[in-house]
Amino acid sequence: MLKQTELPQISVEELKRLRDDETPHVLLDVREEHEWLRARIEGARLLPLSRLAHELTAALPADLTPDSHVIVQCHHGVRSAQVTTWLRQLGFNKAFNLAGGIDDWSLRIDPRVPRY
Numbered sequence: 001m002l003k004q005t006e007l008p009q010i011s012v013e014e015l016k017r018l019r020d021d022e023t024p025h026v027l028l029d030v031r032e033e034h035e036w037l038r039a040r041i042e043g044a045r046l047l048p049l050s051r052l053a054h055e056l057t058a059a060l061p062a063d064l065t066p067d068s069h070v071i072v073q074c075h076h077g078v079r080s081a082q083v084t085t086w087l088r089q090l091g092f093n094k095a096f097n098l099a100g101g102i103d104d105w106s107l108r109i110d111p112r113v114p115r116y
Contacts, residue, residue: 007081008088009099012109015071019043025069026061030083031102035075039114041105049079057090066091073098073105075116 010018018025029036029044036046051059064070070092074080080097087095098105106113 070095077101
């Protein structure tokens with residue numbers, strides 16, 4: 001099991017570079033639907049942590065493979081850290097936590113994304 005200090009993370013600036021360079025990746029948003037409706041990063045795919053908790057791997061999108069470059073995000077980075085750790089344990093070695101979550105994205109990259 002990964003220790004918290006070993007959690008692979010990327011910054012919002014690194015995510016912006018990936019998006020600007022059109023580097024293939026999947027941005028998974030593990031917040032709940034009511035949060036998603038309030039604010040979201042364009043192109044993110046909603047997969048609530050509550051759904052993952054009940055359905056486990058059955059909840060993962062069919063096109064998501066262990067070779068996928070996955071960025072996991074939530075509001076501040078706590079829930080996404082849990083999911084990133086879980087994905088890594090499942091063999092998704094290119095899974096990364098978005099440090100600071102959507103809140104940091106709004107503050108540092110795109111102020112059009114509402115803060116809450």
